[in-house]
Amino acid sequence: MFGYRGKALRLLKSLEIEVGDRIRVEKGDRTYEGILMPRSELGDPNHVVIKLPNGYNLGVKITKETKITKIEKGKLPKLGLPPLEVKRDPAKPDVTILGTGGTVACRIDYRTGAVYPAFTPQEIYSAVPELAGLANIEVMEVCNVLSENMTSQLWARIGRAVAKKLNAGADGVVVAHGTDTMGYTAAALSFMLKGLFRPVVLVGSQRSSDRPSSDAALNLISAVAVAGKSDIAEVCVVMHGSTDDDFCLIHRGTKVRKCHTSRRDTFQTINDIPIGMVRNGEVTTFRQDYNRARPEGKVELDAKFEPKVALVKVFPNIKGDIIDSLLDEGYKGIVLEGTGLGHAPRMLYKSIRRAVKLGVPVVMTSQCIWGRVDMKVYSTGRELLSLGVIPGEDMLPETAYVKLMWLLGHDLSQEEISSLMRTNISGEISPTSRPDVFPTPPVLRTLVGESRL
Amino acid sequence: MFGYRGKALRLLKSLEIEVGDRIRVEKGDRTYEGILMPRSELGDPNHVVIKLPNGYNLGVKITKETKITKIEKGKLPKLGLPPLEVKRDPAKPDVTILGTGGTVACRIDYRTGAVYPAFTPQEIYSAVPELAGLANIEVMEVCNVLSENMTSQLWARIGRAVAKKLNAGADGVVVAHGTDTMGYTAAALSFMLKGLFRPVVLVGSQRSSDRPSSDAALNLISAVAVAGKSDIAEVCVVMHGSTDDDFCLIHRGTKVRKCHTSRRDTFQTINDIPIGMVRNGEVTTFRQDYNRARPEGKVELDAKFEPKVALVKVFPNIKGDIIDSLLDEGYKGIVLEGTGLGHAPRMLYKSIRRAVKLGVPVVMTSQCIWGRVDMKVYSTGRELLSLGVIPGEDMLPETAYVKLMWLLGHDLSQEEISSLMRTNISGEISPTSRPDVFPTPPVLRTLVGESRL
Numbered sequence: 001m002f003g004y005r006g007k008a009l010r011l012l013k014s015l016e017i018e019v020g021d022r023i024r025v026e027k028g029d030r031t032y033e034g035i036l037m038p039r040s041e042l043g044d045p046n047h048v049v050i051k052l053p054n055g056y057n058l059g060v061k062i063t064k065e066t067k068i069t070k071i072e073k074g075k076l077p078k079l080g081l082p083p084l085e086v087k088r089d090p091a092k093p094d095v096t097i098l099g100t101g102g103t104v105a106c107r108i109d110y111r112t113g114a115v116y117p118a119f120t121p122q123e124i125y126s127a128v129p130e131l132a133g134l135a136n137i138e139v140m141e142v143c144n145v146l147s148e149n150m151t152s153q154l155w156a157r158i159g160r161a162v163a164k165k166l167n168a169g170a171d172g173v174v175v176a177h178g179t180d181t182m183g184y185t186a187a188a189l190s191f192m193l194k195g196l197f198r199p200v201v202l203v204g205s206q207r208s209s210d211r212p213s214s215d216a217a218l219n220l221i222s223a224v225a226v227a228g229k230s231d232i233a234e235v236c237v238v239m240h241g242s243t244d245d246d247f248c249l250i251h252r253g254t255k256v257r258k259c260h261t262s263r264r265d266t267f268q269t270i271n272d273i274p275i276g277m278v279r280n281g282e283v284t285t286f287r288q289d290y291n292r293a294r295p296e297g298k299v300e301l302d303a304k305f306e307p308k309v310a311l312v313k314v315f316p317n318i319k320g321d322i323i324d325s326l327l328d329e330g331y332k333g334i335v336l337e338g339t340g341l342g343h344a345p346r347m348l349y350k351s352i353r354r355a356v357k358l359g360v361p362v363v364m365t366s367q368c369i370w371g372r373v374d375m376k377v378y379s380t381g382r383e384l385l386s387l388g389v390i391p392g393e394d395m396l397p398e399t400a401y402v403k404l405m406w407l408l409g410h411d412l413s414q415e416e417i418s419s420l421m422r423t424n425i426s427g428e429i430s431p432t433s434r435p436d437v438f439p440t441p442p443v444l445r446t447l448v449g450e451s452r453l
Numbered sequence: 454m455f456g457y458r459g460k461a462l463r464l465l466k467s468l469e470i471e472v473g474d475r476i477r478v479e480k481g482d483r484t485y486e487g488i489l490m491p492r493s494e495l496g497d498p499n500h501v502v503i504k505l506p507n508g509y510n511l512g513v514k515i516t517k518e519t520k521i522t523k524i525e526k527g528k529l530p531k532l533g534l535p536p537l538e539v540k541r542d543p544a545k546p547d548v549t550i551l552g553t554g555g556t557v558a559c560r561i562d563y564r565t566g567a568v569y570p571a572f573t574p575q576e577i578y579s580a581v582p583e584l585a586g587l588a589n590i591e592v593m594e595v596c597n598v599l600s601e602n603m604t605s606q607l608w609a610r611i612g613r614a615v616a617k618k619l620n621a622g623a624d625g626v627v628v629a630h631g632t633d634t635m636g637y638t639a640a641a642l643s644f645m646l647k648g649l650f651r652p653v654v655l656v657g658s659q660r661s662s663d664r665p666s667s668d669a670a671l672n673l674i675s676a677v678a679v680a681g682k683s684d685i686a687e688v689c690v691v692m693h694g695s696t697d698d699d700f701c702l703i704h705r706g707t708k709v710r711k712c713h714t715s716r717r718d719t720f721q722t723i724n725d726i727p728i729g730m731v732r733n734g735e736v737t738t739f740r741q742d743y744n745r746a747r748p749e750g751k752v753e754l755d756a757k758f759e760p761k762v763a764l765v766k767v768f769p770n771i772k773g774d775i776i777d778s779l780l781d782e783g784y785k786g787i788v789l790e791g792t793g794l795g796h797a798p799r800m801l802y803k804s805i806r807r808a809v810k811l812g813v814p815v816v817m818t819s820q821c822i823w824g825r826v827d828m829k830v831y832s833t834g835r836e837l838l839s840l841g842v843i844p845g846e847d848m849l850p851e852t853a854y855v856k857l858m859w860l861l862g863h864d865l866s867q868e869e870i871s872s873l874m875r876t877n878i879s880g881e882i883s884p885t886s887r888p889d890v891f892p893t894p895p896v897l898r899t900l901v902g903e904s905r906l
Contacts, residue, residue: 044839049829057829146833148796150769180792181769241901243888249897260891261794261824273896286900310775313766313790315854316603316634322763325778337766339633341714343601369822371714376510380599386497401768435696436899438713439892443726444702446889447739448694 004038006045008062012036020074023050025060026067032058033071086125088136093171093228095135097124098161100154100177100185101144128217134281135228138170147178147185147204152405155188156303162193162200163299172199172227174220179204179258179266182237186253187402188305190235190426197297200235201227202253206264215240215264222248222278230283232275233293234427240264247279252290254399254428257369271370271394272430272437304409309333311401313367314344320351327355333404335363336389337397342366342373343380349387356388361417363390363404365397370438390421393429403428457491459498461515465489473527478503478513479520485511486524539578541589546624546681548588550577551614553607553630553638554597581670587734588681591623600631600638600657605858608641609756615646615653616752625652625680627673632657632711632719635690639706640855641758643688643879650750653688654680655706659717668693668717675701675731683736685728686746687880693717700732705743707852707881710822724823724847725883725890757862762786764854766820767797773804780808786857788816789842790850795819795826796833802840809841814870816843816857818850823891843874846882856881 004012004019017023017036025032025048034050037057047059048068060066121137131137142161143154162173177185186202193200203223205216223238235253242265251269260266276285308331312322326334334355338344342364344352355362364384366373372394375381385391392400403425407417423429457465457472470476470489478485478501487503490510500512501521513519574590584590595614596607615626630638639655646653656676658669676691688706695718704722713719729738761784765775779787787808791797795817797805808815817837819826825847828834838844845853856878860870876882 049835056827057835059829059835146796146831148767148769148792148833149798149800152770155769178793180796184769241897247901258793258821259823261819261821261826263824263888263891265891265893266821266824268894273894273900277901307770310771311766311768313764313850314601315764315851316601316608316637317605317760317858318763321782322779325782326775329774329778339601340631340711343599343633345602347602366714368711368714368719370712371716371719373714374509376512378599380601382502382510382512397766398768405770434896435716436896437894438716438718439894440718441721441726441890441892443887443889444694447726448700448730 004045004048008045008048011062011068012048015068015070017068017070018074021070022072022074023048024069024071025050026069027060027063027065032060034058035074086121086132093135094138094169095172095174095224095228096138096140096165096170097174097176097224098158098165099139099141099144100150100158100175101146128220130217130221130281131224134221134224135171137224138165140165147181150178150181150185152188152305152307155185155192155305156301158185159189159192159301159303162189163301166196166198166200166297166299170198172201172230174223174227175200175202176220177202177204179206179239183257183267183396184398184402186235186237186251186256187396187399187428188406190253190428191403191406192301192303193235194300194302195297196233196235196291196299197294199227199230199232199293200253202235202237204239206240206262206266215245218245219248221281225278225281226250226283230276230285231293232283232285233291234275236275237267238278239267241277247277249277250275250283250285252427254426255396255430257396257398268439269437270396271372271433273434305405306332306408307405309335309401309405309408311335311337311397313337314339314348316345318345318348320348323348323351323355327351327358327360331360333361333363333408335365335392335397335401335404337367338364338373339367341371341377341381342375342384342391343378344384346380349383352384352387352389359414361390361404361408361414361421362388363392363400363421365392365395365400367397369396372433390418393422394433395428399428457498457501461498461501464515464521465501468521468523470521470523471527474523475525475527476503477522477524479522480513480516480518485513487511488527539574539585546588547591547622548625548627548677548681549591549593549618549623550627550629550677551611551618552592552594552597553603553611553628554599581673583670583674583734584677587674587677588624590677591618593618600634603631603634603638605641605758605760608638608645608758609754611638612642612645612754612756615642616754619649619651619653619750619752623651625654625683627676627680628653628655629673630655630657632659632692636710636720636849637851637855639688639690639704639709640849640852640881641859643706643881644856644859645754645756646688647753647755648750649686649688649744649752650747652680652683652685652746653706655688655690657692659693659715659719668698671698672701674734678731678734679703679736683729683738684746685736685738686744687728689728690720691731692720694730700730702730703728703736703738705880707879708849708883710849710851721892722890723849724825724886726887758858759785759861760858762788762854762858762861764788764790764850766790767792767801769798771798771801773801776801776804776808780804780811780813784813786814786816786861788818788845788850788854788857790820791817791826792820794824794830794834795828795837795844796831797837799833802836805837805840805842812867814843814857814861814867814874815841816845816853816874818845818848818853820850822849825886843871846875847886848881852881
């Protein structure tokens with residue numbers, strides 16, 4: 001039954017409890033109440049998993065002292081909400097929402113625990129009624145994977161769907177995507193969509209939209225606003241700008257990174273300012289240098305990626321065998337996440353030299369995340385440059401990885417790849433570094449201020 | 454001559470220019486002036502490298518149009534400053550400064566370009582005269598490497614020197630260390646020094662102390678203040694707290710990370726508040742839960758590290774071959790820098806299962822950097838837990854890597870390692886998550902505020 005086996009399955013069967021039922025679990029002096037959730041295929045036989053009222057799942061080990069009681073039979077899924085009937089309004093923009101399997105506008109079916117995307121236009125309007133006032137929504141499922149399982153083939157499939165919809169007349173496209181690898185996919189779309197003349201907006205949610213504190217509604221409303229009525233003809237990520245439900249930021253697709261495991265304002269623009277913000281469905285831009293939307297155009301898809309590229313974090317004590325193994329396995333490109341201004345230990349020089357000799361480009365970025373690689377300051381950097389390592393400027397390691405995959409998908413010489421890696425193609429390299437974009441913890445203002453007294 | 458060869462060497466010889474001389478290089482409509490620097494052994498024969506007045510190095514390619522003129526003969530190194538005569542003051546604390554090869558209190562010898570640490574007590578006092586008022590300084594060179602070349606053997610050597618000095622009666626020890634891998638070494642010292650009863654302070658500089666805008670003096674003064682007169686008996690990092698030369702922050706050694714390639718306030722305490730701050734040589738603490746100094750004690754060194762551990766960043770499209778190669782090469786432990794709440798693609802499951810079967814612990818951390826791994830929320834996390842992956846709580850990936858090396862250096866069972874990785878040993882795991890420690894870009898306050906008008 002839904003992944004339960006062994007001891008747990010026997011106990012649940014004997015109590016006539018099914019997945020989706022509300023149960024009470026007592027153990028020693030602790031009592032938990034929640035919905036019995038399904039297990040993964042790999043679930044061990046000694047635990048039951050319940051979803052607590054706060055939305056989180058808890059696994060409880062079954063011992064002799066564990067007492068389980070059924071409180072309530074599982075309810076039917078909420079998916080059957082009466083659909084809002086919405087007619088196409090020719091005065092409103094046409095926005096396509098592409099589903100990829102993220103957690104935006106999803107509902108958890110408590111009977112089975114499965115996450116179902118709300119994915120007819122009616123279901124989307126029912127989940128977030130404000131959308132009906134913003135745009136005529138069309139929906140299309142491109143794939144259905146958790147974003148950690150995203151691949152370059154799926155990037156290409158998403159790109160194809162975006163290009164098709166824009167070229168067919170959509171005013172903008174929203175890509176609903178899991179947050180884990182949203183930054184990587186945003187970078188991939190930024191490189192592969194050429195001649196973009198309308199907005200392409202990635203959006204997600206840090207919590208399922210059935211949870212009381214979900215950020216999905218504001219994110220989705222803001223993303224549809226950018227896609228439908230902004231003049232930002234770029235690939236961007238639109239997600240919460242604070243922990244309050246008050247505004248979203250518009251991040252450039254090549255400069256954005258998930259910086260917190262669980263906060264709703266997890267995405268930050270790195271080494272630059274965001275393109276703008278959305279409050280109450282109104283778009284404000286912070287800068288002038290973005291690609292403007294045009295009434296007509298044609299998007300061309302250039303979605304060739306070399307899949308055999310590795311992103312390698314450098315650490316003290318790292319040995320050359322890590323690079324050598326990649327070369328032995330036929331990897332075609334390596335992005336190093338070096339230390340500081342773009343350094344790697346001497347222990348790696350021999351393997352890096354071998355990579356360059358084999359025609360495998362080695363690109364240097366920094367695990368500092370903020371700032372710019374500068375390999376001319378210290379001897380290590382100069383030596384790495386002499387070995388042929390390509391400095392990644394102020395590119396995010398993640399973006400450099402996607403860019404190298406994309407460049408290697410094309411028939412380019414080593415010199416062309418080296419030169420293009422250092423050339424801004426889609427906003428991934430900022431010409432200058434701003435001092436005011438380095439984030440600082442808000443608590444410091446209080447702590448340092450008070451101690452001044 | 455100092456790495457010059459071929460065309461560059463011939464040109465310099467013909468002009469009687471030596472490394473250390475001030476020269477002018479004209480090329481087309483551009484003119485540069487600076488000190489001729491030595492080249493690395495790998496220097497190509499077509500460039501000369503000069504140190505510009507702003508302290509940065511510039512390589513200029515020699516072509517037919519390049520004109521070079523000698524402006525001034527190289528000066529002798531500044532090392533010969535008249536040493537300050539300072540007698541030991543029994544009323545002042547005794548602080549040992551251990552040199553490891555970082556750039557604190559160093560001077561660049563412009564004649565050879567070599568970086569010389571100012572490393573007799575007299576040279577240190579000459580470089581930073583304020584120190585004489587704070588402590589009786591003793592100095593000792595432990596090693597001399599750029600911090601990217603630090604290894605677990607050198608961590609042990611540093612730890613040995615720290616323990617020796619504290620047990621011999623030093624009131625505190627300062628470890629001068631390059632900033633690139635300072636966080637890793639701080640974590641290593643935090644685990645290996647048991648029974649710490651006095652402060653151990655790592656300090657460095659984002660710029661050589663001979664540069665006009667160096668941060669070395671304030672950092673060193675603040676580090677010596679913490680080592681000499683604070684009651685913080687922990688391993689900590691003391692570095693600039695802002696871009697102004699006004700105060701330093703005291704970061705816990707297991708929670709600190711270099712977050713910017715070049716800023717002086719590059720170090721941040723992650724997922725927690727710093728221990729305190731230093732302003733004008735005065736220490737203020739922000740919290741009460743730090744280990745207090747005691748007048749007497751004995752530090753025990755437990756410096757066994759397993760060197761065959763890898764820190765592996767997860768990325769979309771990653772294949773199992775990366776993990777399999779590590780297992781084939783005999784790696785004994787793997788720390789994954791997963792996505793989001795602690796996820797890795799399904800493509801890795803088979804190799805992870807193989808690792809666990811071989812008794813190789815696999816620890817999950819997050820590339821988000823901020824926040825906490827929670828592998829019970831989504832199916833991917835639950836599946837990885839079932840495979841035996843150890844969740845790294847809110848530990849930094851870098852700290853988890855050092856901790857796993859250290860645990861594997863001891864004769865522990867798989868269960869003990871799994872349990873200890875999830876148990877706080879030296880401040881590396883915070884029991885709860887504070888919302889006010891997640892950093893935000895200061896520019897956002899202006900941008901979002903203005904757009905409200």
